Amino acid sequence: METHANEKPAATTAALLDSPAAQAAFTTTRTAVKVYGTLTTAAFLAVVAVASTGHMVNPFMWTRAVLLPFIAVLLHRLALSTAGGSRRAYDRLRTITVVFPVAVIGVDLIPGVCPWWYAAMQTLCVLPALRIALTMRDAALRTAFPKPKSR
Numbered sequence: 001m002e003t004h005a006n007e008k009p010a011a012t013t014a015a016l017l018d019s020p021a022a023q024a025a026f027t028t029t030r031t032a033v034k035v036y037g038t039l040t041t042a043a044f045l046a047v048v049a050v051a052s053t054g055h056m057v058n059p060f061m062w063t064r065a066v067l068l069p070f071i072a073v074l075l076h077r078l079a080l081s082t083a084g085g086s087r088r089a090y091d092r093l094r095t096i097t098v099v100f101p102v103a104v105i106g107v108d109l110i111p112g113v114c115p116w117w118y119a120a121m122q123t124l125c126v127l128p129a130l131r132i133a134l135t136m137r138d139a140a141l142r143t144a145f146p147k148p149k150s151r
Contacts, residue, residue: 017085026082029079033072
């Protein structure tokens with residue numbers, strides 16, 4: 001079997017992914033994705049309830065309420081691929097879970113975009129994504145997915 005100096009053998013990577021610390025990180029990530037999905041679905045149902053009682057719900061709120069639960073599907077797929085050893089999925093999950101919550105909260109802070117209760121609900125919804133971001137930076141996962149050396 002021929003390996004390049006920059007590459008880890010597949011057996012080593014698999015052993016690192018199967019370590020108790022890496023498995024605990026993957027379990028935490030799966031739980032956070034489920035919590036995120038549950039919270040965003042609850043937020044969608046809250047928007048439906050508010051709209052059905054005759055209160056104002058703007059198009060931004062509808063769009064966000066519909067789209068954010070679909071992000072749970074993306075996070076779930078990336079988490080599964082990461083647990084399967086995909087460096088690319090690991091990088092994407094690390095990036096998305098940092099940028100996404102900042103973007104959601106940042107847009108919600110723009111005056112007049114949405115009511116305070118909706119901004120608070122959206123902030124609560126992205127907390128699990130921040131948990132994933134922290135988990136993806138765990139030492140066990142950084143070891144299992146080392147940065148590729150540039151040539």
